[in-house]
Amino acid sequence: MRASRTITVISALTLVVAVAATGPLRAAADGDQSGQHGRDDTDSSRVVQIGVFGDMPYGDYGRAHFPSVLTDMNRSGLDFSVFVGDTKNGREACFADPHPSNPANPTPEKAVADAAHPDVYKAALKDFHSLRAPLVYVPGDNEWTDCDRTSIAGGAVSDSSDRLAYLRTLSYPTDQSLGQRTMTLTRQSAAYPENVRWETKGITYVGLNVPGSDNNFSTGGKDGPAAESQAEYAARNAANLEWLRQGFAAAKAKGSTGIAVFIQADMWDPTASVTHFEDTKKELFRQTVAFPGQVLLVNGDSHHFTVDKPLTDYATTNAAGLAGPNTIENFTRVTGFGEDQNHWVSITADRKDPNVFDIRQHVIAANVPAYTPPSG
Template identity: 30%
Template sequence: MNLRRAAIRACAAALVTFIAAVQASPRQITFSFALIGDQPYNNFFEPATESLIQHIGNQPDIHWILHLGDIKGGNEPCTNELIERRIAQLQRSEIPLVYVPGDNEWTDCHRPSNGNFDSQERLSFLRQQVFSDPRSLGKTNFRVRQQASHPYPENLMWQQGSTLFVSLNVPGSNNDLLNPESRKTTTSKAMQLLLARERAIDAWLNEAEALFLDERTRPTETVIAIQGNPIDGSGGNDINPKKNGYARFMERLVKYINTTNRPVLLAHGDTHRFKWDKPGLQKFGGTPHTDFLFYRVEGWGHPFMNTWVRVTVNQGQTAPFEVSSQSMPSPAAGN
């Protein structure tokens, strides 16, 4: 146990310099960012997503945008051209934009309607397009830290003031545990791939936890961003990890909350309906105190193209998160 604690402290010391360098902005008491995701789902809706990103970029109090994955529809082809075009759209944001991989752009690309691609090959392509440089997207951007040790460069970490942000590749389609015939792989192989990502996530959250051991970097709260809905999405209510691809992630989330003993906001997409609540975590090993510290927000998705979510963080407060649904103004009559 002492050796493990020493290793964690050593990791924390190594992270101090980096975290100081990747502040999205200087330390402050209150700031806001935007959540969008699950769009655009076809070429017809690309202009709507363009307008939404431009609208958010014009909000003076929004520091950056978090896109919670799915930059294409579930029946669109996973071609290089389409993915490159949708990433280029995110890059045109006037303010920094952080993107989380969604199931539609890699997990589900085995579908005949998607082009019968190999899912792992599509993930590799996505990494080349988005995660080859340790920076956010957007015309202006900020540095992020990538998990390169496993390597899973799409797992990111950054800090704004005393708020720690961690984004993870936890997609929809039951966290890539779904294994239809079109995927052309065995059930054991699908589980092997899931376990490899879960090991990487465990290691990444270990590094995040290490920051709480050093007073120079100790965060006051954490925002964890994923694409899949692990609470009331494709995993169902089963706690069996062979059936629910999110079960072990949720158990690890409980451990993270209990270890840091600070508020945690889980932000996800995938089911396209705004949610802002405090689900109970008892079935994943949580306690009433765990529930007290835990918050969940889901952003709007297709076809709700004129709405977004504002998240305000009041750093260091007992209840630090304020969340509200926002709508773009309707066009003026006669325009």
């Protein structure tokens, strides 16, 4: 999804944001899956270095800058990275090579790949496999939800459900991550292989298919057939909520001191319809307040690096006696870069640090534009 909005952005190039602890933390768990990816420092037995990026490359501008992002991530010694959706912009067609599809799909197929329009899904996988460390891919709306929009360039529309099925087949064929070096993931089911969970060095990680464009809930018109999208939303939303509950239960059972959840949608975007994220936010509230450690949500979608605490309770008067709800203090949200800002974010996770998660932005000098001074 695209967004043009003003938002509070934390912009110091070397900023480190510590996620404040608010309560007692539990002992670390055994059974790390990626301990072999440790670093050459005194904390290698417990520290995990994570790269986060998404909403790129967008158009020719993004494709020119994207290699620098991948190169910078490759030389940063990451243990793994997560791509939080949108491998292209929403105006570009969802070109795909011929593949089996449901003949009952209601949207005519007008985006068959050819020499002039290569398969965008295979191109994204090629980029992902250029990363040395394991890569977990959470899909975004531009890869499937928006494929049947009437605003697609050249009218090359395709069916959103077909593209989601195609993406699932290509991107999640086994229990291994993407990347040159892989790690084992727990997938929710054959129906929802993009929903994943893994545990590394005492911290639990969960990936969910929660995309922009109001979680693929369409009322028809420019956003594709309403009945198809609403049925898809209902089934996936139920699966997502169950996977979220299972993720927190697994974190508690393992004694994880933190849990990080990765999705594509910015569920608090004031410029977009967010009605059909309400179930997800309510479940995050229930699970977070019952979790004895730190909770980190990472999303893309709105393209501006931000660290904030948007999750609240449902009080009408808060603890200070002021109008409005209370902020959930052990919940922190990170929104990554994207679109015209082709950079990435790193997260240092340390199970023994009371803060658990430290967030740092990586602004790539080669991708910084020439700025226009004021006139006069």
